[in-house]
Amino acid sequence: MKNTTVLISGAGIGGPALAHWLHRLGCTVTVVEKASAPRPGGQAVDFKGPTHERVLTLMGLLDDIKARQTGGIDQTIVDGAGRRLAVLPGEFTGGAIEIRRGDLAALLHERTTDACEYVFGDAVTSLTETPDGVHVTFEQAAPRTFDLVVGADGIHSAVRRLAFGPERDHVRHLGHYYALVDLGDLGDEALMYNEPGRMVAVGGSKAPAFFVFAADELTYDRYDVAAQREILREHYRGGGWRLPELMASIGDATSVYVDAICRVETTTYAKGRVALLGDAGYGNTLGGFGSGLAIVGAYVLAGELAAADGDHRVAFARYEERLRGLTKVTRKANAGPFLAPGTAFRIRMRNGMFNSRLMMRVMLRMSDRMATDPGLPPYPLPVRA
Incomplete structure (x- = not known):
């Protein structure tokens, strides 16, 4: 694949992971x-599971991630008076290895920035496929043509919208929203509180504060922080426990991010010379498999391109076929009702499940199994020692 030019949209997890492999195959990679x-x-x-660990090892990342891992901690579920109701084990919420998303993104960028071109503060505005490549225009930069384009730009992917059609045709709202709010130090103990249709989790190593609430699809600007603050205040008005205190603090928060819990329901991950990777192709918000799938998906996509000697038509078809099994869980799961049950009875039922050691062991085994592909082939990729 020497001199093959590839544009990757998205510098989160999947994009730099793919850049890592494609550079080693001889591609000229640009990440926007x-x-x-x-x-x-x-x-x-x-x-979680042997497949994730294997790919991280092949990338030479496993030790660096372990050195930066937060370590999953138990989360105590409390009632309005602060009394303990149940404990959500750290190994369930944190998998085998846990790391802050920003730390992982920084590590991946650090590993690829010298070998690949990174263009920050810009975005793709159009894609036009020609017999020789994909003509791409940008918000800021001059137009360019690439041999291949990969959308690794999240669940609201611009590449998917441009190549596959409007977001409404591919993304399904699942009835809940979530929010991440940086409210500073909220204590070392990780606490979670529920009321019917809403949840808040604060403290511990997983700051910022985390909110989940039931709501029909909302219309708002995802880049308008003031609007997002008001959405949170509206949906948590009249709450118990520490909710009044937390809502009063939102105005001073250094960052606020509100988005829908939704699922990508594409029927294909590739079209012509354009492919989708990670959440852009098989995202399921808060499903617990996003980063792992992005890392494994990047390995498979690069591996299939290597195995097909750069023939994207063959490689993309095999990539889709290989990922179907691993992405099956994302096509079904919905974290909203699990995190923010709609009735007091359902909250009690879920808490009871957390208090059952047998049930938790079963759920941990199922989670590892769904993240594992025992047939993942040893692709002809140059690995990092």
Whole structure:
């Protein structure tokens, strides 16, 4: 694949992971990212099972991630008076290895920035496929033509919209929203509180504060922080426990991010010379498999391109076929009702499940199994020692 030019949209997890492999195959890689720099912070992400560990090892990342891992901690579920109701084990929320999303993104960027071209503060505005490549226009930069384009730009992917059609045709709202709010130090103990249709989790190593609430699809600007603050105040008005205190603090928060819990329902991950990777192709918000799937998906996509000697038509078809099994869980799961049950009875039922050691062991085994592909082939990729 020497001298093959590839544009990757998105400098989060999947994009730099793919850049890592494609550079080693001899590709000339450009990564474009709408943000002005690698995004810090964010919620912790986790990896689980032998497939995730194998790919991280092949990338030479496993030890570095372990050195930066947060370590999954138990989360105590409390009632309005602060009394303990149940404990959500750290190994369930944090997988085998847990790391802050921003730390992982920084590590991936650090590993690829000298070998690949990164363009921050810009975004793709059009894609036109020609017999020889894909003509791409940008918000800021001059137009360019690439041999291949990969959308690794999240669940609201611009590449998917441009190549596959409007977001409404591919993304399904699942009835809940979530929010990440940086409210500073809220204590070392990780606490979670529920009322019917809403949840808040604060404290511990997974700051910022984390909110989940039931709501029909909302219309708002995802880049308007003031509007997002008001959405949170509206949906948590009249709450118990520490909710009045937290809502009063939102105005001073250094960052606020509200988005829908939704699922990508594409029927294909590739079209012509354009492919989708990670959440852009098989995202399921808060499903617990996003970063792992992005890392494995990048390995498979690069591996299939290597195995097909750069023939994208063969490689993309095999990539889709290989990922179907691993992405099956994302096509079904919905974290909203699990995190923010709609009735007091359902909250009690879920808490009871957390208090059952047998049930938790079963759920942990199922989670590892759904993240594992025992047939993942040893692709002809140059690995990092």
